[in-house]
Amino acid sequence: MAKYGLHRTPAANVAETLRLGETLINAALAEPEIVTTVDSITGMTIWNTQEDEITGLFLLVPVTEAGRAAVEDGTFTPGDPAIRHIAPANTPIFGVYCGIYAGATRTARKSVLMAAGDLRLNAFAPVPTYARGATEDGARSMLTLGYRPLQGGLPDLFVSDPMGE
Template sequence: MATRAAEFGFRRAGFADVAAGVALAEELMGSKIATAEDVMRMDVVTGMTAWVRGNPVDGVFLTLPLSASGEQAVRNGTYVPAHPDPAHLAWQGKDVAGVYIGVYAGATKEARRAVMTAAALMRMEFFAPVPAFARGATEDGKRSMASLGFQPLEGGLPDLCVQEPAVSGSEAA
């Protein structure tokens, strides 16, 4: 995944990059998200949560692979995006039952293009067999999610959207 992400200028984020990415996301969204400390905790658990591009950081992508109980928690509204229960995350080397897209944002046109392309390709190449969840924090975000095939999902978090698995279980095998 790191090799594929690097093709779009993304790299795994250390603490300073996570802090810059969180600050960028909050500025672009006009709202608070998880703290850099919480994002790093999630990244340590999953091994694939925090991604940034640029120096200084101009793009951020936060991806949370979910356990089976995490996937159900997202669907029923008990999932806490900024501080998820560790049992809701797919720990490194464990089965992924879903993926929650915490943030994908870019400060420039080039960064937004890279974020969107990386999001679409990673979804299809790495997470096609599982549902993907995201919330539209901005009107641009809602439009970009719709362009990627996300649909509103009732019963979960406010503004929650889902893209059900792109392949069936037999195709994934």
């Protein structure tokens, strides 16, 4: 992630990072305390880019087998996921739910999009990756990255299926 200008968000900056995301998609994200808790479990949930200020963010939740089923059947709660749905650091993951990847500047958008592609191809290829089309640009970028609409789960849900070797 660092090669794309993304860095783990320290707890002190989680609220500010989430506010940026909410502004960019014009919708509520999770409460900072929840994101901080999920991040402490996964060791990889919230990232941001900084130029002179926070300009981009990437929020993801690796999920357990039960979490994957919940995403696909619509019972996963992105803003407050059940503990049984969250894959702790250094344990097998069965999917990844991407809460948001967005940027306020061209540089930040490029950073998060490049990181999303790299993670998909190099870190999460064996498992499905899920994201919702919160904005028209977001849905378009997911289609560009090879995601497809998935019916039956959360509203506006897209999936990038596992990739073979």
